[in-house]
Amino acid sequence: MDSTQPLRSAAFPDRLLLGPGPSNVNPRVLEAMSQPLLGHLDPLFLDLLDDIQEALRPLFGTSNRFTLPLSATGSAGMETCLVNLLEPGQRVLVGVNGVFGGRMVEVATRAGAEVHSVKAAWGEPLDEQRTIDAIEQVKPDVVAFVHAETSTGVHQPVEAIAQAARKAGSFVVLDCVTSLSGLPVELDQWGVDAAYSGTQKCLSCPPGLSPISFSERALSRVRARSTPVQSWYLDVSLLDGYYGDDRVYHHTAPISALYGLAEALQQIQREGLGPRVLRHREAGDALVERLAPLGFSPLVAAAERLPMLTTLRLPESVQTQGEGALRRRLLDTHNIEVGGGLGELAGEVWRVGLMGENACLESVERLATALEIEMNKA
Numbered sequence: 001m002d003s004t005q006p007l008r009s010a011a012f013p014d015r016l017l018l019g020p021g022p023s024n025v026n027p028r029v030l031e032a033m034s035q036p037l038l039g040h041l042d043p044l045f046l047d048l049l050d051d052i053q054e055a056l057r058p059l060f061g062t063s064n065r066f067t068l069p070l071s072a073t074g075s076a077g078m079e080t081c082l083v084n085l086l087e088p089g090q091r092v093l094v095g096v097n098g099v100f101g102g103r104m105v106e107v108a109t110r111a112g113a114e115v116h117s118v119k120a121a122w123g124e125p126l127d128e129q130r131t132i133d134a135i136e137q138v139k140p141d142v143v144a145f146v147h148a149e150t151s152t153g154v155h156q157p158v159e160a161i162a163q164a165a166r167k168a169g170s171f172v173v174l175d176c177v178t179s180l181s182g183l184p185v186e187l188d189q190w191g192v193d194a195a196y197s198g199t200q201k202c203l204s205c206p207p208g209l210s211p212i213s214f215s216e217r218a219l220s221r222v223r224a225r226s227t228p229v230q231s232w233y234l235d236v237s238l239l240d241g242y243y244g245d246d247r248v249y250h251h252t253a254p255i256s257a258l259y260g261l262a263e264a265l266q267q268i269q270r271e272g273l274g275p276r277v278l279r280h281r282e283a284g285d286a287l288v289e290r291l292a293p294l295g296f297s298p299l300v301a302a303a304e305r306l307p308m309l310t311t312l313r314l315p316e317s318v319q320t321q322g323e324g325a326l327r328r329r330l331l332d333t334h335n336i337e338v339g340g341g342l343g344e345l346a347g348e349v350w351r352v353g354l355m356g357e358n359a360c361l362e363s364v365e366r367l368a369t370a371l372e373i374e375m376n377k378a
């Protein structure tokens with residue numbers, strides 16, 4: 001290879017990102033990220049970190065002191081919750097009705113836990129009674145499930161399952177990667193012990209950070225472990241040394257990414273959580289309505305449908321021609337990205353995300369107009 005070959009670093013197109021994440025980022029967030037660097041122990045930066053931690057708590061519906069932006073993506077947030085709360089040989093019950101429940105099973109298995117699962121069909125929520133029965137039968141140390149299953153577009157009600165788990169003496173782990181700031185999240189009210197999210201979905205930041213929150217009860221459990229947490233990087237007791245009052249070096253915080261998150265959180269505060277949740281609901285409803293005449297129908301029943309991620313069954317004409325070609329034309333000709341189906345839904349559905357910045361009627365209209373043009377051509 002010619003070592004002077006320039007890298008492809010300039011002039012990427014401005015895509016409308018309507019897939020399952022990342023979503024588009026407000027220009028002011030990108031501007032914030034281009035500010036000069038501070039050191040990760042600079043008092044000005046530590047003040048910013050305090051502000052970010054404070055602003056994350058209401059999004060999670062919690063007063064948990066241990067609420068922080070982990071320096072890694074949502075999957076690392078998942079791993080943090082599971083590897084800290086599980087010791088080898090302990091039992092975990094995982095709700096599996098899509099890709100991300102499946103990923104939790106994989107992480108918990110690698111952590112040496114005895115993994116049990118309660119399943120539902122892709123496109124349906126976990127059945128509450130069956131899940132509660134499984135909790136009573138398995139008596140797991142941890143119950144883990146997904147609030148907003150991005151692989152299927154299903155909204156999982158949390159409270160009844162979390163309360164049954166608490167009653168059985170289990171710790172509750174909740175995946176809030178796609179739900180945070182697009183749906184109400186109420187960790188304290190629901191009785192959730194540990195939760196994680198990601199910045200690139202409804203928070204409309206670049207990918208790379210995972211807001212997480214642990215209750216004091218969960219932290220006490222971690223302190224009482226008889227074996228060390230298998231991951232040094234994700235050990236919450238060590239993380240607490242930097243993000244808590246001591247502010248001692250653990251790893252170098254990703255300064256620029258945190259500037260961006262602070263700006264995004266500021267924008268969420270200005271909008272208000274209530275109006276933001278409503279905006280997501282209205283955009284999701286408008287999408288279903290606007291694409292119905294083109295032959296796209298929602299996979300998930302209205303009462304169980306996520307606002308920010310809609311799984312649409314494709315019209316037969318699109319399925320027979322191969323959905324990949326149409327998605328490629330949306331991208332190449334119209335600069336619009338939508339997500340394909342995963343696993344058993346591949347080829348049959350699209351996943352359309354209207355997250356954060358993109359949860360608005362303009363996105364719906366741009367997608368519908370582009371589809372009308374491309375589907376008439378075929």
Ligand SMILES: *Cc1c(COP(=O)(O)O)cnc(C)c1O
Nearest residue numbers: 073074075100148150177178198
């Ligand atoms: C995106 C997503 C994840 C994984 O997040 P990454 O940032 O891709 O690591 C986990 N759970 C759900 C529900 C997601 O949508």
